[in-house]
Amino acid sequence: MNLRLATAELLVLSALEYRLSHRIRCKLLKYSGSMTRLWNLLHQRSKSDEPAEFDLLRLCLKNKGSDNLLSQADTWASQGIKVVSVVDACFPRKLADRKVQISLLFYRGVDLSLLRERCVAVVGSRSLNPYGREVTAEITRQLCCKGYCIVSGAAEGADSTAHKEAMTTGGKTIAVLGCGVDRVYPASNKSLLANIAQSGLIISEYRPGTSPAAKNFPARNRIIAALAEAVIITTAKTKSGSLITAKLAHNMKVPVYAIPGSVFANEQRGCHSLIKEGYAKIITDLKMPELNTLVLETRATNNDANEAATYQRARISKSSLVDPGQVQLPVALNQTERKIFELLIVGPATMVRIADYCGLSLADTARILTSLELAGFMSNRRGHYELNRFS
């Protein structure tokens, strides 16, 4: 029954998808009442009172052939892909908004009820430095423990980190894709998307099979912004795609938060400019009193003690991490190593710069850096050394 229904829905959709604007799609769907009924109407003779676009759709259906559509829809349905339209009761109202304009939503995963959860978007840049990774993971943990569902874009870097962290913490997560929900993009996220399909939700406005075109991604950002009660930008360079999300959210009157960093760090420039230009509020404490003001009521199932316990559990699984609020210089450092830390706290530096700063030979610097790297204090990224954890 379910499969047949899904098939019918997908079929209509193929016809609907044919270059119809959001307004017309809504008109047609509202006229028919449901997608199944729309499909049936298309197979009947034209009536005098129906919208004029019906004839166009009939022509399109004839061209494509009902059988072809059926077999394609079967494939999609067998992959567990479902669709919901603006006239369905479970369609999230937020997405039908004038600024989002979504009439059809494809999804894969547990079920749509996740969309009714209280969602917070955690997004950031694709290339992460240790600071960005740590801060994204930490804020995700905090939010999950408060019972929020994490919405993100399943891109490389910050998005993936947010999804992963949400799942390891045992929280809920929604991935909004810029391609068909059956596609895996980026390819490195294959297992991540499979996991989300198991325990979370993957949604997209694009029909299955749509390839990840560059123009789709800014468009998908509006869904992220619309779904969330708040948008948190963890890292962003100047001209980052995350800034589009932030500005869209700002226009939709969704509160935007940005995480600051060192003024030397390129990875945080975008966040800083958001804060400066008034698009975003600053987050100065990961315990997030800012966000707490946003929380109007605590969820009944999540009292404070419960929350703390969940958080501790998540923490223990990450026991190797030091609490970012309390990073101290490792005790066993000697004078030179201390000096290297001093330099790196300001920002990443090359080996030659470190050698010059400490007055060491290149060979000696290399030796010390190796020992610090092996001890896990710092890592090399694109020829620059940076601290793994920031104070």
Added chain:
Amino acid sequence: MRTQKYSSVTSCGINGINGVLVEVEVTVLPGLPSFEITGLGDSAVREARNRVRAAIINSGYKFPEGRVIASYAPAWIQKSGTGFDLALALAILEASGQIVRPRGEEPLLIIGELGLNGELLGIPGVLNRILTIYKQRKLFYVLGPLDNLREAELVKKIRYFGVEDLKSAVTIYSGVKMTQKRPAAAKKKKSQLLPRLDHFFGQKMAKRALTIAAAGYHTLLMLGSPGCGKTSLASCLPGLLPDLNEDESLSVTMIQSAMSKGGIIDSLVRSRPFLAPHHSITGAALIGGGSPLRPGICTAAHLGVLFLDELTEFPGAVLDLLREPLESGQIKIARAKEFAIWPARFLLIGAANPCRCGYSLEPDDRCRCTPNQIRKHLHRISGPLWDRLNLCVKMQSLSGDDLLKSLTVTVGTEHETAASQIMVCHDIQKQRSRELGLSFHYNSSLPVVDYYQDMKIEKQAIKLLGDFAEKKAISARSYHNLLRCSRTLADLEQSLSVKTEHVAEIMQYRLDLNTLL
């Protein structure tokens, strides 16, 4: 019964880089006038008919009437080039009874190209031919072009008669003694000013990596922004590397002689070859190929430097051809008809941009390449080849301050220090390989498993490397290469054993793709 009109002389051709003895037979048969050459010759061999006919007539001899047939034996080996002209001309003259080699004269090897006026022209590969007969110990007298006299005299045990034209060649052939003319003294080449390390300001890390690479012949990849000095630094290598010794020099000269296109070699090549092919190179040009088989750039770079600028722009299939020679120091090419083994122990230096735009290593945010784009860019070089790149250095552009300083270069001792360090390091390696009884001597090709004890690696150094290997999944080959590079570093600092500090320093020059994304 008519007298047999037949003659046979010995000549030598080139197959790859080795000489092949060829018997040039000529017979004049009755029939309509014609002139044919048999024996799998290429166009240059077939065109010899016109050159030889013209040279014979223009030198005042008679080209025989009747059907002239020349055969190059063994007939199944492909022959190429113009080196058989003189032998063919002399054989025709003898077969037609115009000249005769007196009985009791030593057998001669005859090589050289003829001009239409009977002039004898120099040919490439004379040294290879002479070394071949020297090794076979069959012939000790060679008749060839005067131009090649100096090259031929590099082999002391062989008597070479250098002549200018067909007439003088006939004189020698007929057993008349002549005083040996000397070719005009070669114009002294202006001693080329090689680029020096201290011509280039900054980039200390790259200079250090270059020194280590040159000292132990370890492959090096220089990654950096456009214009940061990758190519300039690589061009310092010829000046940094020590000269070739006698044996090495002979084999390099031989390769250069065989591959030279008409250039005359007048002394042993002492400086190491430095080859920087354009990235449009084909596979056959890189490792050798064609029919007949000819060696490629890799062999030409034997004992020298193969510099591949813009490494990521090379076709992937072509780059992957380097995998075997990098391991074995040899190129083995098998074709249906032929098989060849050529030496190819070269120092591979690669230079590339770290991403498509080129600026991902810069501290500012000029680069907007996504990790995926960077991965795509770097994956133009296959994983197995990455695994064979031992050292890697990441270079940034000079800052504005340094740019100003770089304009006023003061010549320092940096270059000489590095060069002498490298020389000492080479000597240490030679000494070690002599003690171990190895035929090659660079640390980069030391079999780690067999000579682990002789590498004298301290226990703590091994422990450090073990910790490192555990953290980053590294292949057995990279593990061994880390050991080899550390050994080189210890040699550079003239330390008897490999200490923790050597391993620790080498680790900073290790290539880790993940750090580039």
